[in-house]
Amino acid sequence: MAVKTQPVTVNLGPQHPSTHGVFRMRVMFDGEEIVDVEPVFGYLHRGSEKLAEERTYTQIVTLTDRMDYVSSMLNNQAYILAVEKLAGIEPSPRGVWLRMIAGELQRIASHLVATGFLLQDLGALGTPLIYSMRERENILDLFEMLCGARITNSYLRPGGVFMDAPGEFWPALDRGLDDIVRSIDDLETYLSGNEIVFSRTKGTAVLPQELLINASITGPMLRASGVDWDLRHRAPYDYYDRISFERKLHTASDNYARYWVRVQEARESVNIIRQCIDQIEPGPVRPSFDDVPRLIRPPSGDAYAAIEGSKGELGFYLVSDGGIAPYRMHVRSSSLINLTLLRDMLIGGQFGDLFVTFGSVDLNMGEVDR
């Protein structure tokens, strides 16, 4: 006898621990199957782009920290690149190497957070999350040595960074990298071959390559479908053209592929940092105040600069009218754009996979709503 069912609409969030912030989904279920999804966001909107219009170019660095708060350094880097392009600033080499090291450390931290929370959403209550948070803590300690803050770093300034790394940073970084490699090995041992992870993530929420490209999805989500698109390689910014690294691709484009690409990228970031340490040169970390004053007045015009953030292409678009503050700032936030395929990923799937799929996008509400 067939059971008669009726669709039911459920509000998930915004105050839900699995929504990675304050995100709300209005989901219609038919039994266990998802029939319709309507994402509702904007609960964390702080108006950063508007606030930027009345702050000087250096002061906006503090706002970018708070956009994607698990990868502040990368936000700083994207913004500073846009300012340097807009104002025609030639950065100091040592400052550039330092911000590349900081950015890659931040990428590892962000991917660890993404992996930990993905497994938390899978139902692995605690263990992977606590292990990855423990390793992230070491990276945050390194940030504290560099700039005195753990999460809201504000380390970068137009033309470089505000202060050279202290002497105890370099041995600590060496130790930290070894620890990170060891922990990623562990992570792969207990997760990448785990049958429960296989059965829950393989073959779920498969996205075709064409759809990803048409929706302008970037980052690990795109590389998990086999598209070799990494801005560090395609449009090298800073000194990435002097670095050789392997781009890790997966072709399955399912939740497992997205997880796998992140773990491999974290491993590759360690290689990049080691190359940076080899190539870093002594010198000033930022241009003198005669070349780049504290109060920058870029000429009228606009500039767009993008980096390969931890979640995809993170771009800043700045328009200047010649004043001390930008006329307009726009952020191309990878989290928001990666979220646009949520319906395609979820509809037709099971209720149990909903938060797994959502976690595999690796979005951050601070960046979605800005």
Place this chain on the structure above:
Amino acid sequence: MIGLGLPRGFLITLKNFVRPPVTEQYPDRHVGLLGAAKEAGMNPVHFLFKRPGDSIKAIAGLATVPVAVTQSSRFRGNEFTFYEDRCTACASCAKYCPLGIIEIASVPGQIDAQEGESYKLEVFDIDIGRCMFCGLCVEACPYDALHMGTDFERSKYVRDELVITKEELFAAPKRPSAFYRPQFEEKRFDPFQETIDDYHNAGRHERPSDEELKRKWVDER
């Protein structure tokens, strides 16, 4: 290989189960008899006989000792270190603050003006309740008068008490953070152990000698 994933995973969790915990207990740490004796500065046997009550507590696992949290010397803490003798009331800090929470008012200080300057601070308030500790004010200070602090325990019941006034800043212990102050790192100054009370030692440069000052201000004019 399918079938081995789970046992391998459990080996990792077993490895983590036996490794020492990384958790830092705060603000107090539970200690046993040995730790309590060490805290009291006695040897354990002595401690056991001299203070039997405390010893029983320690053996029962009820004794606690305060923990000093390890911080980097560049830590941007939430209390500021301020040297009034270095300040010229130029208000750079107030201008560079992204939130505009530093209130500064100066008067022409005719009577008790310090040497080499003609302005005197009247008001210097920092609204810590809105501060985000970005450190731009410290970076802007041209005379190294304002430094970040290293303390972070400053909770209050009333928001108004979070405003640090001039008097409070003057009276606070001078434990400046090395944030944007490379001279402290060169001198290997440890803000968690010592203080810098003399404002001459907080500057970016060596104090010029009298001859150098004379040459600069008298001979070259």
